[in-house]
Amino acid sequence: MSTPRPPFRVGIIGTGGIAHAHAEALQSLAPRVEIAGVVDLDRARADAFADRFDVDRVYLDAAELFANERLDLVHICTPPQTHTPLAIQAMRAGVPSLVEKPTALSLGEMDELAAVQEQTGVPVLTVFQHRFGAAARHLAALAGAGELGRPLVATCETLWHRPDEYFDVPWRGRWDVEGGGPTMGHGIHQFDLLFSIFGRWSEVSAFAARQLRPTDTEDVSMALVRFENDALATVANSLVSPHETSRLRFDFAHASVEVRHLYGYTSEDWTFTPAPGLEHLAARWAEGLDSGVVSGHRDQLRAIFDALGAGESPGVGLADARHTLEFAAATYASAFRGATIHAGELAGDDPFVRSMSGGIVPWAPVKQVLA
Known part of the structure; x- marks a missing residue:
């Protein structure tokens, strides 16, 4: 023994x-x-x-x-x-x-x-x-095995609300100590899950704005993303949305899979819609789900x-985490430069390698000095 x-x-x-x-x-x-x-x-x-x-x-x-x-x-x-x-x-x-x-x-x-x-x-x-909840792991397995067909379209929304008082904490809303706004600190969980299912992104075209909050960083960003497998996605991150929701929708050739939650999902928060003629996939989806267990730190720790x-x-690990963080940097670079950013483009002495702001935040009162 x-x-x-x-x-x-x-x-x-x-x-x-x-x-x-x-x-x-x-x-x-x-x-x-x-x-x-x-x-x-x-x-x-x-x-x-x-x-x-x-x-x-x-x-x-x-x-x-x-x-x-x-x-x-x-x-x-x-x-x-x-x-x-x-x-x-x-x-x-x-x-x-x-x-x-x-x-x-x-x-x-x-x-x-x-x-x-x-x-x-x-x-x-x-x-x-969020990668480690039962439904996400099951979805990753089905997608990885090709059972859902080719990934085609995705929507990733982190639409949250944080009042001005939230930013009274000294390190919040500052490029130098938080790194960025909702793109870095809030929506990153959602688009990390998107990448774990759809694969590596290849290019991004984005906007970012400071709409309401008393911050140095953005409080809204929106991006259009192309993946290496030619799938397309939209990614929205907000801290000014009174009706809060976290939503991910994945459209494959054989099925649509969607989750709506806020800070953690259960299997009941997911819906699965097979393409016409492929109704048997609904039974495959149901096989790998739990009931009532909220995704969270415990799943990843286990x-x-x-x-x-x-x-x-x-x-x-660092390689996967860097790919996700590179998307945040590319979102800012695209928004502030007004250009499409390709994966791997931000390298060497590029200002967006040194700082997520790149030193060119359009609403900054004076030209930023990079940390």
């Missing part, structure tokens, strides 16, 4: 709002996993978090955590401008990291992460949990620990 594997030991850096979703997901996977320690510059907040989630050890910086704990994974749940330095620190300490979106503030930072990952052999993963336990590479 094989010896049971000891629990995976994880750390959490940052104990703000999103860290609670991580901790709740981790607790739901107990006793397979345990939270070994947490880090926050705010000791009172860290103590309250540790009390709530029954964590014994609290640290004031990541170096203390890495020096004192043996970790299988560290969760980086801090503001976006800290993601890259903390992930590099984790790699240097030999600890794989799971980073909240966006993984980095720019393509240049993503390439820096990739260089350190190559040196250390330690992976950096990104939280893109997949990560399954992969780590089997000695396999977990998702979502």
